[in-house]
Amino acid sequence: MEPSIVLAMHTHPATALALDGFASHATASSTSNAADTRARSASGDHVARLQARVRELASELMRVQETTRRHVAQELHDSVGAELTAARFALAGVETWLPADAPQQCTAALETAQRSLDAVTQATQQAVADLHAPTLDKGIVCALSHWTNSFAVRTGLRMSFVCAADARLTRLPADASLAVFRVAQEALNNIAKHARASGADMRIETTGAHLTIVVSDDGVGIPPHAGQDERQFGLAGMRARCNAFDGELRIVAPATDARGTTVRARFAWKALLGNAARPRARRTAIRL
Numbered sequence: 001m002e003p004s005i006v007l008a009m010h011t012h013p014a015t016a017l018a019l020d021g022f023a024s025h026a027t028a029s030s031t032s033n034a035a036d037t038r039a040r041s042a043s044g045d046h047v048a049r050l051q052a053r054v055r056e057l058a059s060e061l062m063r064v065q066e067t068t069r070r071h072v073a074q075e076l077h078d079s080v081g082a083e084l085t086a087a088r089f090a091l092a093g094v095e096t097w098l099p100a101d102a103p104q105q106c107t108a109a110l111e112t113a114q115r116s117l118d119a120v121t122q123a124t125q126q127a128v129a130d131l132h133a134p135t136l137d138k139g140i141v142c143a144l145s146h147w148t149n150s151f152a153v154r155t156g157l158r159m160s161f162v163c164a165a166d167a168r169l170t171r172l173p174a175d176a177s178l179a180v181f182r183v184a185q186e187a188l189n190n191i192a193k194h195a196r197a198s199g200a201d202m203r204i205e206t207t208g209a210h211l212t213i214v215v216s217d218d219g220v221g222i223p224p225h226a227g228q229d230e231r232q233f234g235l236a237g238m239r240a241r242c243n244a245f246d247g248e249l250r251i252v253a254p255a256t257d258a259r260g261t262t263v264r265a266r267f268a269w270k271a272l273l274g275n276a277a278r279p280r281a282r283r284t285a286i287r288l
Contacts, residue, residue, distance in 0.1 A: 184202060
């Protein structure tokens with residue numbers, strides 16, 4: 001029987017080093033990818049927490065604003081209203097006690113004082129009405145239609161209101177409806193106060209993801225300094241209400257010398273009323 005010959009098989013040193021290096025690189029790459037994934041996940045979680053905090057703070061700001069509005073409205077109604085009533089009775093007494101041969105200037109002064117008092121009374125009543133929360137029992141569309149109609153009568157501006165016939169508008173919770181209403185209300189009030197416009201248009205646009213309030217006018221345009229102090233134009237409150245519902249506020253001025261300003265306030269449906277069935281929207285117009 002012939003002896004067996006056993007040969008030891010040795011891997012070439014260079015090949016062994018290459019294999020070790022490949023394994024090490026693969027392990028390092030896998031570790032790096034896992035670390036990147038964890039970092040992205042942690043970053044995404046951090047951003048989500050920050051966004052949730054922004055929404056929480058915006059909602060709290062809205063609640064504080066509404067509480068302040070109710071308090072100021074009550075004070076105007078009780079205190080200022082009582083003083084205006086007393087002044088009205090005092091003027092009526094002076095007119096009664098005025099001698100028949102009193103100078104014409106006295107009568108003219110009393111008439112001027114009476115007109116001023118009437119103007120202050122009307123302005124106070126309108127301020128109280130604006131500060132109070134609107135009646136939203138019939139939905140946001142009915143509330144905005146009624147308010148834009150009274151706004152047109154009060155200001156003399158040509159006004160149109162166009163609304164998408166979207167069933168989701170009838171299912172808005174009270175806080176969401178109030179946020180949408182207040183943004184539209186402030187946008188129109190800004191037009192009356194600052195735009196020197198002859199007309200304004202409001203639209204409610206809806207898509208699968210968003211509800212958008214669009215308010216435009218034919219006035220002098222937004223002042224260059226408007227962004228420096230948003231409180232002057234109520235923009236901070238409008239932006240906070242949009243942020244509370246994962247939205248945004250955009251102020252668009254014409255690129256040319258054309259007149260007017262457009263305000264676009266966008267709200268996310270998901271934040272307004274959660275995941276709901278989204279029926280197909282169509283558009284209808286209401287002309288005031």
